[in-house]
Amino acid sequence: MTQRQPLPSVIKFNQLLNALTKMKHFSSCLHLFKQMSLIGVPVDAYSINIAIKCCCSLFRTKDGFALLGCCFRRAVVPDVCTFNTLLDGLVLEDRILEAEILFKKLIKQKLCEPDVVTYNTMIQGLCKFGYNDIATGLLRLMDERGCKPDVVAYNIIVDSLCKDKMIDDAFNLFKEMVFHKLVLPDVITYNSLIHGLL
Template sequence: MNRLFSKSLCTSAAGANLKPPPADSAAIAKLILSSPSTTTHQSLDDQFLLSTETPWTPQLVNSVLKRLWNHGPKALQFFHLLDRHHREYIHAASSFDLAIDIAARLHLHTTVRSLIHRMRSLRLGPSPKTFAIVAERYVSAGKPDKAVKLFLNMHEQGCFQDLASFNTILDVLCKSKRVEKAYELFRALRGRFSADTVTYNVIVNGWCLIKRTPKALEVLKEMVERGINPNLTTYNTMLKGFFRAGQIRQAWEFFLEMKKRKCEIDVVTYTTVVHGFGVAGEINRARNVFDEMIREGVLPSVAT
């Protein structure tokens, strides 16, 4: 058992007397991690992994990849082993997305391109989700321009941009606090993709995340002027933005305006106000809002 991954054991003659391979992702991950080599596929070219008796499914493969998340090279070896050498199993698109995410996190850009090419050859994608994964990794690595370029060139890989993918790239940029870049892209392409409520909410949230509430209000105003109705998510985002920026008075006035306009106040709204007052040290006001919440029949959440 010293060489669990010996290539010589992969013959059909040897395989006839083998015990059924483990179908548990934890056991498989442990088996892979026990391999002494991280540089060649031979240590992974193993009877247990390549056996046709192994009940490989996308769910099992994905579970193994997730367990190997912090062991990126091993995870990719496992993925490539099945892709290149298993006689029957073909990876699902979701497994490719996980492998691409792992490779992108390790800055293995050649591997990312190779995996995307392989997806195309199998007609499994890439999908907008695939590009969102890579874009997010570019942004995390401090390369927002590459993320935008990737989005603009999606069609070259057979995946055409749509409103959903536009909203996704904006969200990725905003949540990484590259809001200026997101806003620039938003202004350039909002007409082409017919920006909707989700699009505007993403930008409002972006400005609120970096505590630039005046810009968020500008976007909210533009949203209304263009005939796009804000929803409760829009208002809750704006409310949270005021509290995040320490603008307690503006937050309270905005909350009162929401009630005046008969907005459907929900548990998120109340929780935001209670939490905002609590963080500001205004415990009595937080308690009063909490009591109002109960009177209005809104059940508190764990966060409240």
């Protein structure tokens, strides 16, 4: 592909990057991304998002943030997927305070409108460290801001409450989920509750 004149479109390169990522060949994908930049392929937001995902999957979130800087230098506007990937990378690396700072910055500076994935990533990170109250508060904020919590958001908190032996709180949240918010539970919800009761 790099030998052809004119070069193939960025779409063809993105398809290759995507295929490498799906096969979990993250280092190879980053190498290809670097080659693309060197030979002058006009990388777009999609290419950069894939490269950031690879960095985060390799526990190199700092490199992901460097690529975010690359977005700004190339006048590529990062989207909610870009920030979701970086938040997920921070959570994977147990850097929950930095994830929280980034999340607040997204809202205050209106860098992007957080979606369900953004909130679920933060809720997952907070529950990972036992911050169930803050995660529940974030669930409320999510609803207030017009982003309807899904079964995944509830499942994360219910599971965390059950693991922390806070079974009454888990059942209260379950009742809210089913009877007030009309979110249908799934097998994961019930498994968490059964495990908590056991």
